[in-house]
Amino acid sequence: MEATIRVHQQFINITTGLPKPLGRSRKAQYAPKPTNTVRARDCNSWIKKSNFRLDGVSKRKRKPEGRPARNAMVSLNHWQHQRHHVHLMSRVLNIRTNASPFTLILDDLNQRALPFVCELVRRGLSRNVNVVVVAFETTRFPGGVRHIPAHAASNGDQLLLQLTRAMDEAKESLVIVDSLYELLQIEGIDMSALFNLVAGKFASTLVGVYHQDMLPAQDAQNPYAPQTLDLLKYLATSIVICKSFAHVLAAKVARERSLAEPTYGLLQGAEGVVECLDANDHRGIVLEAEFRRKSGRPESEVYFLRTAHPSDYNVPVPGMIFGTLKQEFVALLEQVPAYGNSGVLALINLAADDIESTFNLGLTEKQKQAREGVVLPYTDAQKGEGGEGGRILYDMGVEDDFDEEEDEI
């Protein structure tokens, strides 16, 4: 028992509760290591050497995953479970070979996919991966990111040609489509052709964003064809659904109190509300992910990717735009203190304290001052001759008009 605990302490950083980076080989992990948790800024195996070569690149071939035999009978305990799932997400985020050839990201206006996509791009650039964006939504990109202005593309063949040209110079690329909906609107595009090109021919990674709140166009010619989103879900090797952290918290609070979960944004049905107030939470983004193994077995877990800071990355080595990641910071949602019991309990108590009414019972500073200024009848009666026997104490406001008849009683 004691031995296992000691092993766990090796992998889990005690202070943060987060697993240590999992970039080393499996053998190295099990060997006792000095407590150097932070990845060096120019570690040899991490940054891809000679990824870009202009003269005849030797393409990498996709090989079947050579997994070491596992004793599958052993059920994972809590720590192992957490570490395993964080490792799965970390592989996708770090664009590890064969981790997920086609990742489908589903987002909506309540939480856009950009924080997640930017994290992918940063880590890709830090590993010297060729990042290509098929852009339907933006025109301005930072240096180092190749982009194809796909919004102006007229047909699918032209787009694939441009993409081939952009990927040709590198051994390994990361291709990001920032709106799959728009991509499939282009005449003559074939999703499987794109997949074959990126994942098959170039052995690279394809990431596509699909906005869930776009309405699918009705297909008059082919009414029985499946919806494009269903097809994409079928094709994907990982599916990541983006949610706002604030909304997930609110939903949990509602569940704990056995209330219906609140709806947000467009679903809210309020006239004129396009985006809800706590959309795109600045603290981080909640990712509901499903990873599909080769066997077809899905593994699902909910993650929390906090907002990245420049201090999470090493200083870039010369010639690189981004430094390597120091330490993995994606975590399971249940590991996040704010989502854990204490944080949510405080919110529940807060919600229970609120008296439910349609009135706003709070006071603003101005209202407080006005309230202080009111002279109550008994204070008036205490001074001098003790009031004037039933005189009505009332100061006329701006909005009052004097009504003579009412006072003639």
Added chain:
Amino acid sequence: MPPSTRIPPLLQPYVHLPRNDSLLLLTSTLGATANWLLIRVLCDALNNPEDGGDGHNVVLVSWMREYEFWRQEARKGAALDLERLKKEGRFAFVDGLSELCLDASTNAPATTSKSAPQITATSTVGGSPTQKAPQILPVRGPPGRIVPARGLPQGAAPASPALTSTSVQTSSTTRSSLGHHTMKSLDIAHLQTTITTAISSLTFSKSTQRKTLLILDNPDLLLALNPTISPSAMTSLILTLHTLPSVSHILTHMQSDNPFLSPSTRPQPLETSHHNLLVKLAHMSSRVLGVRVLDTGVARDVSGVVRVTEQRVGWMDLGLHEEGKNGDRAEEGKGREFLYQVKGDGSVRVFERGAGGEG
């Protein structure tokens, strides 16, 4: 500067254009028009002397209102003299309404199309009775309302085509040099060339680093006018215009009424395309300003609610912010909502919920 007093201090940071080049979205509903907010954006972009540059050039493309309306609103609400700015080469107007919609009705003579040129180019046409002018003037009303061609007395009918043709000639010859452009076709290529000429007419006149803000007022009308235009073509046009080196920001104003947000169970094609255009633009925009009526009903001292939400992670900085600004980020992370009241003289009061009162 006097214009800063025209912009309510609470709204100032949100009316001010973001530092990075980006797209912005402004939505409004039938009951709450956003023209006052557009004017404030115009005002802020046309004169702000701080942060290095000297403001922006502005190209206003309107499919919903005529130039005359904007000129008066700008003068009333923000004390901007659009005529002078046009002459200085800082402002250009692209008229998407009068040629496309108002001349289309061949049966009833187009009364409104000639009203705008008639007033600005006063000396050329003096034929029609002058007391008609105030009646024809575009007044503040619900957006979406195109002034219906009123039945003129039959005697005036033969005279009006001649009048419009002359005014069109004058606009094409003299006024286009002053920054007034007119769209003559619903074709998307024509749209693009017209707006591009309008933009280039500004940048050529100045050699400074001043960038251009492009405001598209109700381009969703085009979806209804020309069913062959798809939302993708529309956003493609916007992005193509954004790739022009002189254009830094594009602000799009669209309607966000209920039928567009949550279409009926068997949505009609127009509903679908409008919804998709709105959602797509919202996804593309780094800031969404929404104007709507009060949720609790009509109030005498509140015209509506303005909501500001921002997407702070952008492609340019890849979402990496300096940690030094941590202090204000907790405050800025959430969207904000304010109440506003548009007064009769065109001034606007903006205040937080519950802080209304008189003052």
